[in-house]
Amino acid sequence: MIVIGSMDFYNGHVVRLNQGAQESVHQVKENALEWLTVLKRHGLQRLHLVDLNGAFNSGDNQSLIQDVIQQADCPIQIGGGIHSMEAVDFWFSQGVDSVVLGSGVFTVDRLLEEALSKYGDRIIVALDVLNESIMIHGWTQAIDESLPQALQRLEKMGVKTILMSDVSKDGMLQGSNVELYRKVITMTSMNIQASGGIKTKEDVLDLVPLNLMGVIVGKAFIHQTLDLSILGETL
16 A cells, blocks of 8 residues: 555645535645655655546636646546546546546446546546445535445446545544445455545554555645655555
């Protein structure tokens, strides 16, 4: 398992938010490229980017994100407001390693099928979970399908990697929902990236026995509750 660095972008700045609430967005770094340099210096192995403007349907941060992609020197995955094959194609053309599809998987007809057909295991499906229900549209609406049903269907379709976030933990620095991931690994053989709540190295180490692909960390680095050196480790 590796620790995946994370940057969320909103109105041209690196930001964080709490439990997915748009009104909680707050700037944490003025200069994204300077912060990227810091992450790289500490051994950044993979970078997760989120365009929150795209996720909230309020514009995008395309130019800034393109600059980050060009300077990252590591595999990049990107999500946020990607609801069409045109958007999927665009980000792959910009050099990202993987595209993360979220709400569009459940709301846009055949988007996932077409993306998987064209890009295979480079497509990651994000599942934002609240009380074991999958949330969409910026974590504001639950889908009808249960979590076990969705996992079974996605794996049958050929999805190889899922990014699972516990919405209640996101941005709260209260530790990860280990029990959720412990349940999920019994439901699927897909690779799992965990996200939400990481504050300390102990929180990261709690996930190691589950043999996950990676854990995404952003806010803990910003608040210096987790040493950046962990970015260069394989756990």
